[in-house]
Amino acid sequence: MRKGKSLIVTVLLALSVILLVGCGNQSKAADDDTIVVGSQGSDLDIWEHIAKSSQAKKLGLNIKTKEITDGAQLNSATSQGQVDVNAFQSWSYYKAYNKQNPKGKLAALGTTYLEPLGIYSKKYKSVEDIPDGTTIAIANNPANTSRGLLLLQAAGLITLKKDFGALDNTKDITSNPKNLKFKEIDDTTGPRVLNDVPVVLISNTVALESGLHVLTDSIYHEKIDQSTKENVNILATADKNKNNANYKKLVKLYHNKKIQEYIKKKYYGTKIEVNKPLTYLENK
Template sequence: MKNSKRILFSIVLALSVFLLVGCGKQAKATEEGNVVIGSQGSDLNIWEHIAKSPQAKDLGLNIKTKEITDGAQLNKATTEGEVDVNAFQSWSYFQAYNKQNPKGKLAALGTTYLEPLGIYSKKYKKVSDIPDGTTIAIANNPANTSRDLLLLQKAGLITLKKNFNALGNTKDITANPKNLKFKEIDDTTGPRVLNDVPVVLISNTVALESGLHVLTDSIYHEKVDQSTQDNINILATANKNKNNKTYQKLVKLYHNKKIQKYIQRKYYGTKIEVNKSISDLDK
């Protein structure tokens, strides 16, 4: 009788250990599928949609979103672990941030899209109409400042020095034939500033939120066929997490055909899908 009890106890103990190990593995698997994505504006809306999608579930991802509207703060929150991955910045913004924050660097997980930057005006219908001495509003953060200036150069309004880079600014202008004046603004306020400043450069995310369509409402914009790799948006994480397999799944998820169909319909084709390896951008 005693032997029977011992055998029964051994079986129960073995089953308990098996169940605990199994539950532990399941809990670990569930934990590995959890990810907090920090974002802002239309990017936040996209990831809120993706978080609820069956495609996310199919990849075993449990996505939560967190809104942080300041880009530098969002990157800092990512390096400090407040969010796991962020979705808002261009490759040039990412590079500029890492140069300015060598002790808190980010790693790029993959590319998402390119959306054209536009030059807007309520006074002028084309770039050639802009008169001498006109004030132009540009972004006051390094990466977007340089992008704005490059577009103004592309439009034929200014000339920049040959080694102009992502940290460049108005001091790098070598020719300004129309004696343009530059007003640096918080780039999220562009549409409001448009009422007071004759020419304003506005990112597409900000423009869309104000009912502006870069392809139809701007007087000049980045062309989708030009070399704009610095302006491609990426997913970023803390450098220590660059090989995290769960976070890497987000890149695949973003480029899912059904997700892309939703994005193109929702944003009128202004978020142009770019599915490149980070190594292609890092050349």
């Protein structure tokens, strides 16, 4: 009788272990179905909205957001698999990161938007009004310095060398007919500097946080064309995941009509949708 009881206990213990293992595998499978989207700032807010949306549910996507405020760390986390897809960077930032990290490359999944960089002034109403010798404040980090100079060239204020690149700076100006002077600043301080410097270049995210609207308050801003395609934002993932079907669905989800209506209303039309194939960015 005791042997019979021992056998029953042994069988029950074995079944318990099997059930626990099975539950553990089911839990892991559920986790595997969750797409972790890493982001920051207003992009994080957008993806938190998207994660809760009925549009995400219709596509069968279970999205969880993760905030990482440093761009390089966010890309590294994506490369290492702590984040599945990230939403924060421009095409030029992505290319620079891949160049600097050949063993941890990322792959672009698709385009999202262009957030125009603007030229602001409390003193002048147009770029034509800017007089000789004017000081212009530009960002002191390489990517935004070059972007700002390209904008000044588009506005007709300066000319840059023909092969001007993402890491070039004021030394690469070939023509400066108005003898403009440049003051490098932390780009998050742009709105405050606007009280002391006659002309300031301010990114849209920083402008919005200060109550400025790039499409109406700037005296000149970026347009969507070949000269600004390097500044188009993308969704990115680890290179090994570039063909993941669910990750690619995130691009389609971002461009959903209802999602775009929400983004346009919340950010006053300043996150301009760019729904183009990656070849648009890849082709020179």
